[in-house]
Structure formats: C-alpha cells, structure tokens
Amino acid sequence: MTTLFPTTSAGSLPKPLWLAESEKLWSPWKLQDAELTEGKKDALTLSLAEQQRAGIDIVSDGEQTRQHFVTTFIEHLDGVDFDKRETVRIRDRYDASVPTVVGAVTRDKPVFVADAGFLRAQTDQPIKWALPGPMTMIDTLYDAHYGSREKLAWEFAGILNEEAKELQAAGVDIIQFDEPAFNVFFDDVNDWGIAALERATEGLTCQTAVHVCYGYGIKANTDWKKTLGSEWRQYEQIFPKIQQSSLDIVSLECHHSHVPMELIELIRGKKVMxxxxxxxxADIESPEEVADTLRTALQFVDAENLIPATNCGMAPLARDVARGKLAALTAGAEIVRRELATSR
Known part of the structure; x- marks a missing residue:
C-alpha cells in the first residue's frame, strides 16, 4: 500500500435491487438457493466495479453476501439457536429480539473465506475484509449458557481468529474487526475487550484494524447521538489502551460528528481510517468538504498513516448516493494529496 492517503469504505455498501430491498438493514433476499448464490457473486462483482470506478484504493466486498455485519457470521456457528429468541438492549440504545446462546459456540467450517477468495481473484488491489468484533457479537445475543459476557467474548475471539487466519490465507490484506460496542462499554473495553480483540488477531501477519463508530444512519443511532451533547468524547476513554495494542489501524467517525479531532492524537503512531x-x-459531500476533514486530521496523524474512509457502512443509503459519496471521498483525498506534494 504505497499510495498516499489510500481511500476505502469503512463497511457495507448498498445491494442491488434485484438482490435485496434497498435502503434497509436486515433486508430479506429476493433470490433463493442456487440463484441466491449466483446473485451474491454478481453483486460482489458489481460492488467491486463501482468501488474501482469511484477510484477507491483499498477495496472490499461491500458486504454483498451478508444481510448483517454481525448476525450473518453468527448464523454459521453452532451453539446459537435462532428460533429461541429473547429481547435484549443493544448497546444500551434500543431493544431487539435476538437469538440465544444455548451451548458451546463453535465454528465447523469457514464463513466468508470462499467469498474472500472470489474477490481476491478479481483484483490485484489491496482488499479489506470486515468481521464482527467479540464484544459487539456478545451484545447482539442472549446468553443462556456461559453466564459471563467476558467468557463468551473470549470464545468468539478464538473462533474469529480461526476465520481471520483463513481469510489471510485467501489473500486478504487488511482484516477489520467492527466494534461499535467499544463506544459504550468503556470499563469492559479496557478490562478485557481489547485483550479479547487481540486474541482474535493472534498470529496474523496481514494488517489488522478496529472500526469504532457511532453506528449506521438509522433512527435508533441518530436519536442516541442527539443525547450526546456538543462534544462526543467517547473515544477518549478507549484510545489510550488501543494505542498500546497490537492493532495496526483504527477506524473512527469524524465528518459531521461532534468528535473533537484532537482525540486522534491519543492514537499517534497507528494508521487511522x-x-x-x-x-x-443522503447529501453527497463536496470534494472540498472531504479535503477539509482530512486537512484537520493531518494535525494529529502523520500523512503516511492517514486512510480516508467513510464514517461507517452505507447499506441503508441509495446506491446512487453511495456512489457519489465514494467519488467525493477519492476526489477530496486527491486534493490533499496534490497540496502535500506541492508543499514538499
């Protein structure tokens, strides 16, 4: 990865209308069986082409083969009963009906490895693959077996490590762990959450990232953000420990948020998405807006460590909006790239 300010998407991208209903999370598939398998591959190919057309440097699958960034992975594990459901509070924010952990959780076969191999075969660009982090996984389940959030998280960490190693072998350059729960359960994050995440990355030689945001642009999240006041300082409570961790990259939310940009200083030395x-x-940023955000960030992160990205996934947005936002991201990065080249 030699490009200065290599651009990427933090997470999901919208699915085509023929595969799933647009602008919605948890949208059911419109295809079945062999047609669904083929349709997912077609969608992944299309998502890659759209990223490339927009000029994205570090590409991903756009999460085209999964309905949800956490649940799809869990669906492939043993020990979780999706028919036995309980209502729990997700990230202390909203109630949801979730599956129940009824026994020891195990992974009998790879979940995303074939999809990653399919993506790898289509491009020579660096590819990034997202997995749910252990703490966010336990926050989307009802535990009727382990009786300990920490113990269940460590079980998931070992399972994630198995998947991550196989993704690396399939040619993935960056494995990203999505941990929005890190912005809520601060004591747990510092006591054992980051250690569990490091267990998930154990033995990897590819780059590793942790994505900590304020959530998708859905009502439950936007309503919560309105309660956070004029400054969002949640990162301040977890960044010092993350800075000391073995993780290579930290992904965070900046644009149109109330996160004080100087908090990035707390992870100086890490690569920062x-x-x-x-x-x-749904408003598409101008390239200059993107450039402004990046210029401010450059006060607190070294240029060679800055990776322009989206705040979070864009699955709930219309495809034309997401395409426009990706194009603005790359155009804004190019503005700052040229400015830096001129000043040197």
Missing part, C-alpha cells in the same frame, strides 16, 4: 463521509445523510 478517518471517517470523512457522513453515512447518516
């Missing part, structure tokens, strides 16, 4: 695209709005 700076969220320069607001995923909670």
């Amino acid at each position: 700076v969220g320069a695209i607001d995923v909670a709005s």
